[in-house]
Amino acid sequence: MPSFVTYLIHTLFPPTVRFPDILLIDAGLVLGGLGLIGFLTKTHRWGWLWREWLTTVDHKKIAVMYLISAIVMLFRGGIDAEMLRAQLAMPSVHFMPAIQYDEVFTTHGTIMIFFMAMPFIFALFNAVVPLMIGARDVAFPRVNAMSFWLFAFGAILFNISFIIGGSPDAGWTAYPPYTGLAFNPGPGENYYFLSLLIAGMGTTMTGINFLVTTIRMRAPGMTLMKMPMFVWTTMVTSALILFAFPPLTVALAMSLFDRLFGSSFFTLTRGGMPMMYVNLFWLFGHPEVYILVLPLFGVFSEVVATYSKKALFGYPMMVVSVLAIMFLSYGTWVHHFFTMGAGPAVNAFFGLSTMLIAIPTGVKIFNWIFTMWGGRIQMTTAMLYQMAFIPTFVIGGASGVMLAVVPADYQLHNTYFLIAHFHNVIIGGTLFGLLSGMYYWWPKMFGMKLNERQGKVAFWLFFIGFWITFTPQYLLGLKGMTRRLYTYPAGLGWHELNVISTVGAWIMGAGFVALVYNVVWSLLYGERDVTGDPWDGRTLEWSLPSPVPEYNFARIPVVHERDAWWAMKQKGQTMAHALRPEDVHDIEMPKNTPIPFLLGVSFFVLGFGMTFKWWPIAIVGILGVIACLLFSGFDYDDHHHLEADVVRQTEASLGRLQG
Amino acid sequence: MSEAPKAMTAEEAYHNENDKVLRFLEPRFHEEKFPSIQILGYIGSLILTFGAYFLVMNHVLPPVALLSVILILAVFQAALQLGVFMHIREGRGLAWQLIPLYFVFFVALGMVAMSIWIMLFKSGVS
Numbered sequence: 001m002p003s004f005v006t007y008l009i010h011t012l013f014p015p016t017v018r019f020p021d022i023l024l025i026d027a028g029l030v031l032g033g034l035g036l037i038g039f040l041t042k043t044h045r046w047g048w049l050w051r052e053w054l055t056t057v058d059h060k061k062i063a064v065m066y067l068i069s070a071i072v073m074l075f076r077g078g079i080d081a082e083m084l085r086a087q088l089a090m091p092s093v094h095f096m097p098a099i100q101y102d103e104v105f106t107t108h109g110t111i112m113i114f115f116m117a118m119p120f121i122f123a124l125f126n127a128v129v130p131l132m133i134g135a136r137d138v139a140f141p142r143v144n145a146m147s148f149w150l151f152a153f154g155a156i157l158f159n160i161s162f163i164i165g166g167s168p169d170a171g172w173t174a175y176p177p178y179t180g181l182a183f184n185p186g187p188g189e190n191y192y193f194l195s196l197l198i199a200g201m202g203t204t205m206t207g208i209n210f211l212v213t214t215i216r217m218r219a220p221g222m223t224l225m226k227m228p229m230f231v232w233t234t235m236v237t238s239a240l241i242l243f244a245f246p247p248l249t250v251a252l253a254m255s256l257f258d259r260l261f262g263s264s265f266f267t268l269t270r271g272g273m274p275m276m277y278v279n280l281f282w283l284f285g286h287p288e289v290y291i292l293v294l295p296l297f298g299v300f301s302e303v304v305a306t307y308s309k310k311a312l313f314g315y316p317m318m319v320v321s322v323l324a325i326m327f328l329s330y331g332t333w334v335h336h337f338f339t340m341g342a343g344p345a346v347n348a349f350f351g352l353s354t355m356l357i358a359i360p361t362g363v364k365i366f367n368w369i370f371t372m373w374g375g376r377i378q379m380t381t382a383m384l385y386q387m388a389f390i391p392t393f394v395i396g397g398a399s400g401v402m403l404a405v406v407p408a409d410y411q412l413h414n415t416y417f418l419i420a421h422f423h424n425v426i427i428g429g430t431l432f433g434l435l436s437g438m439y440y441w442w443p444k445m446f447g448m449k450l451n452e453r454q455g456k457v458a459f460w461l462f463f464i465g466f467w468i469t470f471t472p473q474y475l476l477g478l479k480g481m482t483r484r485l486y487t488y489p490a491g492l493g494w495h496e497l498n499v500i501s502t503v504g505a506w507i508m509g510a511g512f513v514a515l516v517y518n519v520v521w522s523l524l525y526g527e528r529d530v531t532g533d534p535w536d537g538r539t540l541e542w543s544l545p546s547p548v549p550e551y552n553f554a555r556i557p558v559v560h561e562r563d564a565w566w567a568m569k570q571k572g573q574t575m576a577h578a579l580r581p582e583d584v585h586d587i588e589m590p591k592n593t594p595i596p597f598l599l600g601v602s603f604f605v606l607g608f609g610m611t612f613k614w615w616p617i618a619i620v621g622i623l624g625v626i627a628c629l630l631f632s633g634f635d636y637d638d639h640h641h642l643e644a645d646v647v648r649q650t651e652a653s654l655g656r657l658q659g
Numbered sequence: 660m661s662e663a664p665k666a667m668t669a670e671e672a673y674h675n676e677n678d679k680v681l682r683f684l685e686p687r688f689h690e691e692k693f694p695s696i697q698i699l700g701y702i703g704s705l706i707l708t709f710g711a712y713f714l715v716m717n718h719v720l721p722p723v724a725l726l727s728v729i730l731i732l733a734v735f736q737a738a739l740q741l742g743v744f745m746h747i748r749e750g751r752g753l754a755w756q757l758i759p760l761y762f763v764f765f766v767a768l769g770m771v772a773m774s775i776w777i778m779l780f781k782s783g784v785s
Contacts, residue, residue, distance in 0.1 A: 239759075243766055279774050330766060334777055342780040 011612060014186065016166040019100060026163055055592040057141040060548060062148050063126035063445060067438070069152060070120035071516075073111050076159065078512055080108035085469075085505040088498050091490035101486035102169035103162065103188070109172030110192065113292070114199060115155045117426070120434045121295045122147075122206055125234055127445050129210060131541035131548060132228050134219025134557045134564075139212040141590035142638065147202040147209065149600030154199030157607045161191040165611065168192035171484060173281055174255065176266035176274040181259050187611045193256040194607040200245055200252070201603075207241030210234050219540070221559035225319070228539040228563070229305075229312055232319055233298030236326045240287045240294070243330070248284035251277050260613065278337050286333040290325055292426065296433025297322065297364060300386050303440050304368050306535050307383040308375025311563055314367040321360035328357040338409045347406045354404035358397060365390060380535070381455035385436035388463045392428030396421060399474065414484075417477025420470045427466055435462070435515070443534045447547040448526035454518035461511030468504030472497035538566040543574065545654045551587045551642055554651050555579055579651065580658045587642040595635070599628040700743030707736045 040046055053061060083104050087095045096104065130138055138144050161167045168188040170178045179189045214235040218227065227235075254265040255277065264270035266277045305312045312318065334342065334350035368390060377383065399421040403409050412418060442450050476497050481488065488494055533542040540557060541548075543565045561567040568574050606621025608614075651657045711729045714720060720728060741747045741760075748754050 243763075247770070273778070276774075276778060279777055283770060283774070330769070331773075340780070342777050346777050346780070 011187075012164050014166055016099060016103075016186070017163055019097075022163060029163065050594075051592070054597045055594045057137075057145045057590045057592060057596075058550060059126045059130055059138050059141065059144060060445070062144055063123045065148060065152070066119045066123035066126060067445070069155060070116050070123055070434075071519075073116040073119070073155065074512070075516075077108050077111040077116050078509060080104045080111070082505055082509055084108060085502040087486065088488075089502040090499070091488055091492075091495055093487060096486075098486045099169060102171075102484070103167035105484055106168050106171050106174075106192075107158075107162065110158065110168070110196075112426075113172060113288070114196060115151075115158065117292050117430050117434070118199075118203060119151055119155075120438075121237075121292070122151075122203075124230075124295065124299065124434070124437045124441065125206070125210055128441055128541050129213065129231060129234050130217070131444070131544060131552060132231050132539050133214065133217060133222060134540050134553060134559065135213065135217040136552045136556075136587065137590060138209050139217055140209050142593055142596060142632070143205050144209050145593070145596035146599055147206040149596045150202030150205070150603060151199045153600040153604040154195045154197075154202065154607075157198065157604055157611075158191060158195035161188060161195075165191070173278075173285070175281075176255065176258070176272075176277050177268065179255055179259070180267050182267070190256070190259060190611040193252045193259070194610055197249060197252050197256070198603045198607055200249055203241060204245045204249075207238040207245070209238075211238035211242060214238070219557050219559050222564070225316070226559055226562045226564070228298075229301035229315070229318055230295070230298035230539075232322055233294045233301075236322050237291050237294045240291050240326060240329065244284045244287035244291065246284075247280045248288075251280035251284070254280075256610075260610065275337075275340055278340065279333075282333040282336040285336060287329050289425075290329040293429045293433070294322060294325065296389075296430055296437070299433045299437035299440070300368060300389060301371075302539065303382050303386045303436050304371045305563070306440070306537050307378045307380055307386075308372050309378075309536070310371055310375040311538075311566075312367070313370040313373075314363075315562065317363055318367055321363040324360040325357060328353060328360070332357060335404055335409070338406050339413045344406075351404050351406045351409075355401055358401050361397060365394060378535075380439070381450070381452055381459055382436045382439040384456060384459050384463075385432045385439070388459070389428055389432045389436070392432065392466070393425060396424030396428050399424060412477060414482055415477035416473040416481045416483060419483050420473035420477060423470050423473075427470075432462075435459075440535070441541075442522075443529035443546050444532075444541055444544075445547065446523070448522060448528050449534060450518055450522045451526060454514065454521060458511050458514035458518055461507055461514055465504050465507030465509075465511055468507060469501050470504070472501045472504075476501070533565075538563040540565050543568070545656065549650050549654070551589060551647060554587075554647050554656070555583045579656055581648055584644045584647050584651065584657075586644050587647060588639050589642050591638050591640050593632075593635070593638065595628050595632045599625060599632075602628055697743055700739055704736060704739055707732050707739070 040049065053065065056062065083096065084101070087093055087101055126138070126144070130136070165187040168174065168191055170184060170189060170192075174189065174192055178184060179192075214227070214231055254263070257263040258265055258267055258272070264272040266272045266274045268274065301312050301318060331353040332350055334346060335354045338347050338351070368386075372387075399417070403412055403418065403421060439450055439455055442448075476494055479493055479497075481492075481494050529546045532545040534546075535542070540559075543557065544552065557564065565574075602621050602624025604621070605624060606618050609616070609618030609621055648657060711732045714725060714728060718725075747756060747760060750756065
């Protein structure tokens, strides 16, 4: 028995997770967890938590859960970033040992992409897409909840790695051969592959769900060319997800087979081909870049139109350019590995296709600028992010076109120039867009505004901090500093620039603190949104009260024009005036179900068992998964009727019923 | 309040005798009491899977022939999954799902072809 205990301790808590800072975090997590359990017990909130949140299939609540997860993950990934910058601030610093530095940059990248940006995007999808298209829920509400819980438990599986067993340390791309068992025997990479497989399943399901939702669930009269731009980008992003995630799943599963079952798809020893992993990964990875940015193009299109008090300039061209980006994004993936040596023909083809994609993106940039042209611009926080996005993204995109020039890429590949480039587009495009969307739709989600003054402080800290962090990194890249370098000697001329970059990272950290303060302050004392339309918006979600009732629309609106709500307001036909008691009928609503949550738990157990090759635990997990799917497959009691009287009462209490 | 112009729906367009464009989207839909096709399909998919596994594990064929045979088995498997379990031709109206499906074939073929092209460099190097 003691030998078993030693085995457990040795496996779960190897020396790599016994760094002093991690032990401190362990203590904090235990105390925090106990505090949370105590709080929930003391306030009798367990039932509330189960009924209102864990079993919900309401897209609006799922959106809130995605948002909370994303902000927590932004914190985690941000702490990782601060640790990396602390290490690099001075030459020859050993703030972290090399192995821990590797783990931190791996988790920073993986978390920011898969567990921060993606759920944040899905938070916005869930929060507003059904409202924008005049639907009562997404096409498959239960699948939507499954998507969330698969994501959530995938994220938990990934995040426990640094306290139990050791984090992955092969970079967010996890290239073989370093992920092979020969070089990386610990459980870290198993965590990476399994958590991404689990979360990836959820993401694929979200893609299917929103593709069907945007195609099938639109209100009568809303033709494709009358959809708000955000709905267009949601549709296109969903299609991208659907096409992009299978190659990733294949690559991850094959790597996992190499590690767990002794196959050799990517290990050279028995004829495997590591480069094929790179190819498959970027077959996913490049469309993923557009999955990360296209939804935010949609957000910016909504934000810029609303706060400029003008219809979006060149809507048809915006649609065409989004579709063009979708098609072109499948033909550019080799630019991530020009240096693999695929030969001049391949590299020239993909270099050219990469440059082509700048054209539709440029069209969009001009359209946003022309939307602002001559408009009555309101400088709200959301609009500030939008205006900061344009120059930031243009410069990031221009450096991307520089990287697309193959001979230049041979010099710049995997230097800090590349790091600066993709942070420039991902922070400038994705993060600014996410925050812009958050400030814009916050009243719709929570029924109160975020404080504008505090929001602007956070914005300026982010914006200035961003430029101070990443401008020096372009120069560092040109001076030859490569990425994933855990320390460097003095005398290379890198010191000063690295200090500046670290200071910028601190400013961005302060920006995050200001953001959290803004959110918490506004939740406590924020200005209530009683109108439901605080920004004088243009699209249908602003026709509803804030927060939106469970059934969204008491009566499904009929759409005649693009920017339907704006048109209704212009004609004086807002729905509050038109809704008569006899217009309200019984509403069919999806029923809450514990299955998605239990499915997530089962997958977590399965993943944890497989990570440590503890097969009995994995089998328990598989049985749980099968049980959940079987039960769900034969569970026909999945919806209930909301009585018309209840709806009438709710609408009347909101002052939206005639008579 | 002006009435929205009533566009001809896709279904009407299909039923319009003069318009044969959408004929290829005609759905095939039939209802059955017992899912015998699905059960046969399930057994068939298991045979295809274990057949490929057997061929690979027992080295009964030379490599090129082996790869060709399992590729053919894979195509049959995909066709079976799409036809039997994914109900690709079924629908209440027109089978619109066929259009994205053709696009999927196009993209998948493109990805495979381009990947082969990219990975050809190995033969040049070695």
